[in-house]
Amino acid sequence: MKEGPDIAQIGSLIGDPARANMLTALTGGKALTATELAGTAGITLQTASSHLSKLEVGGLITQRKQGRHRYFTLADDDVGLIIEGLMGFAAYRGFTRHRTGPKDPALRKARVCYNHLAGDYGVRLLDSLVAEEAIAGVGDKLALTQFGTSKMTALGIDLPALAKLRRPVCRTCLDWSERRSHLSGSLGQALLTLFLDKGWAKREPDSRAIRFTGTGEKEFLKLFPLPAQSPIERRHEHAVEA
Known part of the structure; x- marks a missing residue:
């Protein structure tokens, strides 16, 4: 079936272990930096940045800047x-x-x-x-x-x-x-x-x-x-x- 919502795309975003760990960490409601999320996922900062970019494009997370830092949160209640x-x-x-x-x-x-x-x-x-x-x-x-x-x-x-x-x-x-x-x-x-x-x-x-x-x-x-x-x-x- 090629019509309707693409659940496979959402599933692939959530299904990666590192991304799943980061999303789980964000269900705590706190805004976290890429460095904090990288530690949670057990990956390098460079790899975490790549994963976070995919999650943001997929509409699962959002970011805001404060000074020199970027903080990430879940996009909305639905994602939580x-x-x-x-x-x-x-x-x-x-x-x-x-x-x-x-x-x-x-x-x-x-x-x-x-x-x-x-x-x-x-x-x-x-x-x-x-x-x-x-x-x-x-x-x-x-x-x-x-x-x-x-x-x-x-x-x-x-x-x-x-x-x-x-x-x-x-x-x-x-x-x-x-x-x-x-x-x-x-x-x-x-x-x-x-x-x-x-x-x-x-x-x-x-x-x-x-x-x-x-x-x-x-x-x-x-x-x-x-x-x-x-x-x-x-x-x-x-x-x-x-």
Whole structure:
């Protein structure tokens, strides 16, 4: 078939191991230099520059200059969703690149996925909003209900500002560690920003991991409750008591 979208071209861009490593590094949401990305991919700076050029032409990344330096980021939310989705698919199929390390539990609990919260807590966030009917819909066609709008407004989320952005307010993203969906979109980003601004959580240096403080964890779990019979709720019972 020679008509329609060319998925082979996108697949070839993502499929190279070095480029895949660089794209994965950029899902952390931070802008990185070519030197940093070369170190992540385990290649020379010259080779990294060639790969980055291909990714930029392919529309997967973008760059901005600041002084003498160039910083690279994923082009947009859609690219982040694709990469995270592929990571989830690979994990589900058993394609892992390394043995479990000491950072893995922290990453699985809470981490940055491009610009929103992922991991166990990211999935809990979406599950809770759906369970209490703050978000309704099917698949990726989600929207805040009247109750959800009131709840977000009470938290200080500027929903009219989010609605003006050229991307969905509520969107799902396949979580690679939980193998279920977490909340992305402009609301997912706004909530993660809220948690960080309130001091409930902070990002671990040189890592995608998000670490909640004791107070922040209690506030988060209280704000996003789940039915008592839920498996994910049982996993957090000790966290609430701590």
